[in-house]
Amino acid sequence: MTEEIIIAGFGGQGVLSMGKILAYSGIMQEQEVSWMPSYGPEMRGGTANVTVILSDERISSPIINKFDTAIILNQQSMDKFENSVKPGGMLIYDGNGISRHPERKDINIYRVDAAEEAAKMESARTFNMIVLGGYLKIKPLVKLENVIRGLAESLPERHHSLIPVNEKAILRGMDIIKPVQEL
Amino acid sequence: MTKRISADDIVKEENLVYKKTSLLTKNVMHYCPGCGHGTLHRLIAEVIEEMNIQSETIGITPVGCSVLMYNYLDIDMQGAAHGRAPALATAVKRLMPGKYVFTYQGDGDLAAIGTAETIHACNRGENFTIFFINNGIYGMTGGQMAPTTLPEMRSSTSPYGRDVKMMGNPLNITELVARLPGTYYVTRQAVHTPANVRKAKKAIRQAFESQKLNKGLSLVEILSNCNSGWKMSPLQANKWMVENMFPFYPIGDIKLEGKLLDKE
Amino acid sequence: MKELKLMKGNEAIAEAAIRAGADAYFGYPITPQSEILEYLMLERPHERTGMIVLQAESEVAAINMVYGGAACGRKVITSSSSPGISLKQEGISYMAGSELPCLVVNVVRGGPGLGTIQPSQSDYFQAVKGGGHGDYRLLVLAPQSVQEMADFVGLGFDLAFKYRNPVMILTDGALGQMMEKVWFDEQKPRQTVFPSWATTGKSTDRERNIITSLNLDSLKQEKHNQKIQDKYKKMKENEVRFEKIECDNAEYLFIAYGTSARICQKSVQLARERGIKAGLLRPITLFPFPEKAVLELANLVKGMLAVEMSTGQMVEDVKLAVKGKVKVEHFGRMGGVIPSPDEILIALENLIKKIS
Ligand SMILES: Cc1ncc(C[n+]2csc(CCOP(=O)(O)OP(=O)(O)O)c2C)c(N)n1
Numbered sequence: 001m002t003e004e005i006i007i008a009g010f011g012g013q014g015v016l017s018m019g020k021i022l023a024y025s026g027i028m029q030e031q032e033v034s035w036m037p038s039y040g041p042e043m044r045g046g047t048a049n050v051t052v053i054l055s056d057e058r059i060s061s062p063i064i065n066k067f068d069t070a071i072i073l074n075q076q077s078m079d080k081f082e083n084s085v086k087p088g089g090m091l092i093y094d095g096n097g098i099s100r101h102p103e104r105k106d107i108n109i110y111r112v113d114a115a116e117e118a119a120k121m122e123s124a125r126t127f128n129m130i131v132l133g134g135y136l137k138i139k140p141l142v143k144l145e146n147v148i149r150g151l152a153e154s155l156p157e158r159h160h161s162l163i164p165v166n167e168k169a170i171l172r173g174m175d176i177i178k179p180v181q182e183l
Numbered sequence: 184m185t186k187r188i189s190a191d192d193i194v195k196e197e198n199l200v201y202k203k204t205s206l207l208t209k210n211v212m213h214y215c216p217g218c219g220h221g222t223l224h225r226l227i228a229e230v231i232e233e234m235n236i237q238s239e240t241i242g243i244t245p246v247g248c249s250v251l252m253y254n255y256l257d258i259d260m261q262g263a264a265h266g267r268a269p270a271l272a273t274a275v276k277r278l279m280p281g282k283y284v285f286t287y288q289g290d291g292d293l294a295a296i297g298t299a300e301t302i303h304a305c306n307r308g309e310n311f312t313i314f315f316i317n318n319g320i321y322g323m324t325g326g327q328m329a330p331t332t333l334p335e336m337r338s339s340t341s342p343y344g345r346d347v348k349m350m351g352n353p354l355n356i357t358e359l360v361a362r363l364p365g366t367y368y369v370t371r372q373a374v375h376t377p378a379n380v381r382k383a384k385k386a387i388r389q390a391f392e393s394q395k396l397n398k399g400l401s402l403v404e405i406l407s408n409c410n411s412g413w414k415m416s417p418l419q420a421n422k423w424m425v426e427n428m429f430p431f432y433p434i435g436d437i438k439l440e441g442k443l444l445d446k447e
Numbered sequence: 448m449k450e451l452k453l454m455k456g457n458e459a460i461a462e463a464a465i466r467a468g469a470d471a472y473f474g475y476p477i478t479p480q481s482e483i484l485e486y487l488m489l490e491r492p493h494e495r496t497g498m499i500v501l502q503a504e505s506e507v508a509a510i511n512m513v514y515g516g517a518a519c520g521r522k523v524i525t526s527s528s529s530p531g532i533s534l535k536q537e538g539i540s541y542m543a544g545s546e547l548p549c550l551v552v553n554v555v556r557g558g559p560g561l562g563t564i565q566p567s568q569s570d571y572f573q574a575v576k577g578g579g580h581g582d583y584r585l586l587v588l589a590p591q592s593v594q595e596m597a598d599f600v601g602l603g604f605d606l607a608f609k610y611r612n613p614v615m616i617l618t619d620g621a622l623g624q625m626m627e628k629v630w631f632d633e634q635k636p637r638q639t640v641f642p643s644w645a646t647t648g649k650s651t652d653r654e655r656n657i658i659t660s661l662n663l664d665s666l667k668q669e670k671h672n673q674k675i676q677d678k679y680k681k682m683k684e685n686e687v688r689f690e691k692i693e694c695d696n697a698e699y700l701f702i703a704y705g706t707s708a709r710i711c712q713k714s715v716q717l718a719r720e721r722g723i724k725a726g727l728l729r730p731i732t733l734f735p736f737p738e739k740a741v742l743e744l745a746n747l748v749k750g751m752l753a754v755e756m757s758t759g760q761m762v763e764d765v766k767l768a769v770k771g772k773v774k775v776e777h778f779g780r781m782g783g784v785i786p787s788p789d790e791i792l793i794a795l796e797n798l799i800k801k802i803s
């Protein structure tokens with residue numbers, strides 16, 4: 001099994017840390033992982049993205065231009081990455097701030113309105129965990145318990161009290177994700 | 184029924200109280216909201232416009248957050264390698280002594296990698312102006328310790344606070360170069376309140392004017408926040424600056440007409 | 448016991464330096480490698496091993512601090528990215544001349560000049576042909592993964608001391624910024640006994656030690672040059688390292704190092720899915736270059752494509768090595784653009800068309 005994912009949105013949405021938690025979760029179940037971020041000063045509020053690969057085999061290129069899954073969290077990223085999903089692959093997006101919805105006919109499309117849900121839960125910070133939950137519902141590649149262990153590994157000790165809130169957010173994401181187009 | 188006032192009713196020549204100087208280009212500045220770089224750019228542009236010296240001014244940009252300053256000022260500019268702006272300016276001014284020449288440098292650029300260039304240009308009494316923006320940190324590269332970082336201040340390369348025993352003391356380079364015979368006008372200002380902005384603008388004007396006298400280097404230090412690097416909101420950052428930076432780097436003139444002001 | 452971590456390449460270099468028993472690190476911030484200094488400051492290596500870490504006022508100062516430490520026989524490391532490495536060249540030349548060991552890490556970004564902060568491989572010539580003034584070489588290691596970023600630190604120190612010569616780890620922003628799994632060796636103790644040539648203070652039982660690169664007598668200087676050239680010859684005999692991937696029945700060969708080699712591995716897979724028998728030769732040492740391995744393969748394949756994130760620098764060494772036996776072309780992107788596995792495959796297909 002190899003899963004090649006891109007997560008793309010605004011800097012500050014937790015794009016990079018969501019990728020990091022996925023990578024840690026992969027390690028918890030003894031997979032090979034790579035995490036390749038976009039970097040630079042444009043991260044101050046500009047766009048950010050990260051490519052995460054989880055695999056049972058040695059990972060060849062950590063840098064790829066076609067993805068099994070694209071998780072898209074703003075319009076610019078939709079414009080940039082919709083066409084990078086492999087045919088038959090999957091696109092997950094948050095409808096918040098999206099003016100042009102995905103148009104591909106040859107991929108599976110899901111929508112997870114995490115921004116809205118995070119606002120309801122009154123914890124904007126858990127936004128990325130809601131998205132992650134949605135993704136894991138559709139592709140349960142890593143077990144929830146490994147995600148929680150991954151979370152513990154990637155968070156500094158002083159933030160471990162936040163793990164239950166994050167777990168709740170993941171479960172919430174699993175509930176609210178809905179199909180837009182299934183092949 | 185009263186008519187609703189629309190924007191068009193307000194935006195009229197006779198209502199104009201403030202206008203962007205024509206010397207600032209239309210490009211959107213990339214600075215973080217609340218950062219002092221943008222304000223200082225504007226003041227320099229205003230002074231050049233008011234003195235009507237656009238065609239006679241050459242600016243040198245540093246490497247730092249203000250590396251793209253040439254996108255914002257409608258004058259001739261050169262981009263220097265990190266720390267070397269005073270060397271470029273030395274050549275420019277000596278080759279074109281009638282022009283107004285300035286460098287614009289951050290604390291890392293001016294007081295770390297470029298210390299030698301700074302000190303020697305000051306000591307030779309080169310007849311240009313240095314605008315020195317001191318935010319106590321390396322903004323561009325993501326908040327590392329600068330020579331001006333205060334004792335105990337945290338940065339990404341002093342994560343437990345600046346330990347002066349291990350990392351050295353903050354360098355008050357402005358007071359240091361003021362003691363060199365080659366400097367003519369040395370002052371320290373800030374741009375966080377309207378009153379300070381007005382004073383800073385006067386200082387900028389005075390620095391440019393003193394180039395006419397051909398009596399040595401003028402240096403204007405501007406204390407500024409780097410809210411991103413300090414990891415604070417702009418308001419918090421300005422407050423922190425007043426409470427912590429001002430005592431260490433006091434605002435005001437340091438050297439006038441080639442004479443050190445005795446503060447005691 | 449080995450320890451598993453998920454880390455950025457830059458952090459892996461820093462951690463590996465502590466564990467290799469490095470005595471000191473001197474550096475100046477520059478993207479995309481500032482994490483090395485930041486990680487070291489956070490880790491307080493002084494408390495872990497006594498290792499010294501200092502943020503210098505410039506790269507010029509940093510490399511000269513390295514000189515001083517190395518002349519005392521200490522294991523010293525510095526790192527920077529392209530513009531900063533250019534500044535260090537004078538110091539590196541002095542160290543090669545004075546026969547001092549040290550480890551220099553270049554996390555390359557696109558140039559020339561201030562350029563971009565995105566990954567590139569455009570400093571190949573500078574790294575393998577000397578870089579500064581005078582007739583000298585660095586031993587250059589090119590990691591392709593976060594694991595190798597870590598492993599080559601210890602290896603680099605060993606080679607630097609073996610040959611009394613600076614060693615460079617030539618990597619790039621992509622490897623510096625990306626995270627992968629990495630296994631770390633156990634902490635090695637810092638050395639307590641120093642080489643006999645080191646300026647550790649003249650004791651009564653030996654002559655004084657002088658570290659210098661100055662020789663006013665030309666004949667002496669020529670002899671000294673000969674001596675260091677002999678070291679480079681020995682490196683060529685003993686230190687060539689490379690990896691062959693799917694080369695056994697290959698008809699076409701990619702030659703690539705570092706990040707490009709990782710991407711080419713995907714291109715090899717894609718090519719083989721389309722029935723093209725492609726392979727990859729990955730130089731691990733760039734100096735000494737794996738000339739013999741390239742020549743051997745030149746006799747077996749129909750064409751070679753050197754893939755680099757530059758206008759074509761390593762390709763010159765490939766052409767020299769194949770001695771005209773086979774067609775060699777270059778494919779690359781520049782200025783911080785990373786080529787995709789697909790476009791590399793297209794470049795290979797174009798080469799195949801030209802040959803047949
Ligand atoms: C030779 C060289 N070394 C390092 C760098 C990386 N670098 C870019 S800006 C900078 C520091 C900028 O800090 P400062 O001068 O304080 O300006 P600020 O960004 O805070 O305005 C550094 C170290 C470089 N560009 N060139």
Ligand code: SF4
Pocket residue numbers: 213214215217218219220248318322323408409410411412
């Ligand atoms: S990083 Fe700091 S100095 Fe740079 S623009 Fe932002 S606030 Fe200003």
